[in-house]
Amino acid sequence: MTRRPEASIRCGLLLAGAGHAHLAVLRSLAKRPLRGFRVVLVVPESRGLYSGMVPALLAGRASPATATIDVLPLARLAGIEVVLERVATLLPAERLARTESGIEIRWEACSLDLGAGVRRPDGIDGAHLVAVKPLDALVQRVSEFASLASRGRVEPTVAVVGAGAAGIEIAFALRERLRAVPGAGVLLLEEASTVLPGGSAEGRRVVARELARVGVEVLAGRGRIDLRGDAICAHGTELARPSLVILATGSTPPALLARSGLALDREGYLEVDRFLRSTSHPRVSGAGDCAVLAEGPRLPRAGVHAVRQGPVLAANLRAALHDEGGLREFRAREKALALLSTADGRAIALRGRWASCGRPWWWLKNRIDTAYVAGFRRLGTGDGTATV
Ligand SMILES: Cc1cc2nc3c(=O)[nH]c(=O)nc-3n(C[C@H](O)[C@H](O)[C@H](O)COP(=O)(O)OP(=O)(O)OC[C@H]3O[C@@H](n4cnc5c(N)ncnc54)[C@H](O)[C@@H]3O)c2cc1C
CATH class of the missing domain: 3.50.50.60 (FAD/NAD(P)-binding domain)
Structure with a gap:
C-alpha cells in the first residue's frame, strides 16, 4: 500500500x-x-x-x-x-x-x-553522456540511440568509459545491439592499463580475448579521459567522437x-x-x-x-x-562466481583466479x-x- x-x-x-x-x-x-x-x-x-x-x-x-x-x-x-x-x-x-x-x-x-551512485570524474560532461545508473534512464537512452542509429539518423558509434564488470557487459551488449548496423563501432575506454582492472590475470585475458573476438575496440592505459564537447580525449589528444558516451566509472556513496x-x-x-x-x-x-x-x-x-x-x-x-x-x-564470500554476458549466447565466468567463457555460463546466468x-x-x- x-x-x-x-x-x-x-x-x-x-x-x-x-x-x-x-x-x-x-x-x-x-x-x-x-x-x-x-x-x-x-x-x-x-x-x-x-x-x-x-x-x-x-x-x-x-x-x-x-x-x-x-x-x-x-x-x-x-x-x-x-x-x-x-x-x-x-x-x-x-x-x-x-x-x-x-x-x-x-x-x-x-x-x-x-x-550507490556513479562516480563522475572531473572533465567528463556533455549532452552525449549517460551514466550506467539510474538503470531505466540508461536503457531508455540506449534504445533511442539504437533506433536512430539503425535508421541512419546518427553515427552508429558509442564509447563506454570504464572497463570494470558493468562497462564490459555494456560494451558486449551494445556490440550485439548494433550488429546489423553498417559502420557501427563500440569503443571501451579504461584509464588503467587493462580491462577488468580489479580482476585476475586470467580473467583479464579471457575478457580481452572475447572483446576482440566480437569487435569491441579497447583503449586502455592512455591516462585520464576527458570529454570535451563531443570529443573524447586523453592528455589533450582526441581519441574518438562517438554519438553516445556511457559512463561506467565506478561508484560513489549516497x-x-x-x-x-x-x-x-x-x-x-x-x-x-x-x-x-x-x-x-x-x-x-x-x-x-x-x-x-x-x-x-x-x-x-x-x-x-x-x-x-x-x-x-x-x-x-x-x-x-x-x-x-x-x-x-x-559471512562474506570473497570468491563469489561472477558471470558476465557477452550478449551472443555466451557468458564469461570469473571466480578467484579462474576464468572461462562459453554457452553453459550464459545458460546458468x-x-x-x-x-x-x-x-x-x-x-x-x-x-x-x-x-x-
Ligand atoms: C549494467 C549493470 C549490470 C550489473 N550486473 C550485475 C550482475 O550481473 N551481478 C551482480 O552481482 N551485480 C551486477 N551489477 C551491480 C549491481 O547492480 C549492484 O551491485 C546492485 O544493484 C547493488 O544492490 P543494492 O542492494 O546495493 O542496491 P540497488 O539495487 O542499487 O538499489 C538501491 C535502491 O535504493 C533506492 N534509493 C536510492 N537512494 C534513495 C534514497 N535517498 N531514498 C530512498 N531510496 C533510495 C533506489 O531507488 C533503489 O531502490 C550490475 C550493475 C550494472 C550497472
Missing part, C-alpha cells in the same frame, strides 16, 4: 531503498509479517529494473517487463506501507529521517539499502550518508559490523552497495553480495525490534537471473514458494 503524504510518521522499522537486500527483507516479511510493528518503506519508484538483466535489455534480447521487480505487491503482502519518495536526511541519534518533501519519519530501527553522523569508511560508505549494523549506531543497519564491512574482506560492489546479505538482514531486523539476542552473522525476478513476481501474485 502506498501512503498519502502525511506530515509525520512514527514506525517500528524504516526501510530506506529497495535494493536487493531489502527485497529479501520484504520477501521475509511477506512470508512472516512483523506483528505489532508498523513498517515503512521509502523508495522513489515502486518498480525497478533488475541489473543482472540490464545487459540483455541493452542488447535487445529481453523486454523491460521480464526484468522489472515491482515492490508494491510484495509490500502489500508483507503489510508494509510504501512512501514513494527519497530519504533526504537521516539523523540516527534522534532516530529520525526526513524525505525530500519534508515528511518526518521517527523509527525504532532503520535499515539502509540505497545502492550523499545523505555524509551528513548523517554515521560511521563511514574512507570513501564515505556506511561502515557495518558482521551483523550488518552500523558500527556507530547499532539501531541502524545497512547492506548492499551503500555499506562496507568494518572487518573482513573488501567486497566488490555487486548485487550478488547484497542478495546474500538479505536473509541475514531480515533475521537481524526482527531480532532488533523484538530486543532478542542471537543475531545472525554475515540466464537461469539465475530469470528465476530471481520470477520468484518475486510469483510471490507478489500470491503463488510463490520463494524461501528465506
Whole structure:
C-alpha cells in the first residue's frame, strides 16, 4: 500500500531503498509479517529494473517487463506501507529521517539499502553522456540511440568509459545491439592499463580475448579521459567522437550518508559490523552497495553480495525490534562466481583466479537471473514458494 503524504510518521522499522537486500527483507516479511510493528518503506519508484538483466535489455534480447521487480505487491503482502519518495536526511541519534518533501519519519530501527551512485570524474560532461545508473534512464537512452542509429539518423558509434564488470557487459551488449548496423563501432575506454582492472590475470585475458573476438575496440592505459564537447580525449589528444558516451566509472556513496553522523569508511560508505549494523549506531543497519564491512574482506560492489546479505538482514531486523539476542552473522564470500554476458549466447565466468567463457555460463546466468525476478513476481501474485 502506498501512503498519502502525511506530515509525520512514527514506525517500528524504516526501510530506506529497495535494493536487493531489502527485497529479501520484504520477501521475509511477506512470508512472516512483523506483528505489532508498523513498517515503512521509502523508495522513489515502486518498480525497478533488475541489473543482472540490464545487459540483455541493452542488447535487445529481453523486454523491460521480464526484468522489472515491482515492490508494491510484495509490500502489500508483507503489510508494509510504501512512501514513494527519497530519504533526504537521516539523523540516527534522534532516530529520525526526513524525505525530500519534508515528511518526518521517527523509527525504532532503520535499515539502509540505497545502492550507490556513479562516480563522475572531473572533465567528463556533455549532452552525449549517460551514466550506467539510474538503470531505466540508461536503457531508455540506449534504445533511442539504437533506433536512430539503425535508421541512419546518427553515427552508429558509442564509447563506454570504464572497463570494470558493468562497462564490459555494456560494451558486449551494445556490440550485439548494433550488429546489423553498417559502420557501427563500440569503443571501451579504461584509464588503467587493462580491462577488468580489479580482476585476475586470467580473467583479464579471457575478457580481452572475447572483446576482440566480437569487435569491441579497447583503449586502455592512455591516462585520464576527458570529454570535451563531443570529443573524447586523453592528455589533450582526441581519441574518438562517438554519438553516445556511457559512463561506467565506478561508484560513489549516497550523499545523505555524509551528513548523517554515521560511521563511514574512507570513501564515505556506511561502515557495518558482521551483523550488518552500523558500527556507530547499532539501531541502524545497512547492506548492499551503500555499506562496507568494518572487518573482513573488501567486497566488490555487486548485487550478488547484497542478495546474500538479505536473509541475514531480515533475521537481524526482527531480532532488533523484538530486543532478542542471537543475531545472525554475515559471512562474506570473497570468491563469489561472477558471470558476465557477452550478449551472443555466451557468458564469461570469473571466480578467484579462474576464468572461462562459453554457452553453459550464459545458460546458468540466464537461469539465475530469470528465476530471481520470477520468484518475486510469483510471490507478489500470491503463488510463490520463494524461501528465506
Ligand atoms: C549494467 C549493470 C549490470 C550489473 N550486473 C550485475 C550482475 O550481473 N551481478 C551482480 O552481482 N551485480 C551486477 N551489477 C551491480 C549491481 O547492480 C549492484 O551491485 C546492485 O544493484 C547493488 O544492490 P543494492 O542492494 O546495493 O542496491 P540497488 O539495487 O542499487 O538499489 C538501491 C535502491 O535504493 C533506492 N534509493 C536510492 N537512494 C534513495 C534514497 N535517498 N531514498 C530512498 N531510496 C533510495 C533506489 O531507488 C533503489 O531502490 C550490475 C550493475 C550494472 C550497472
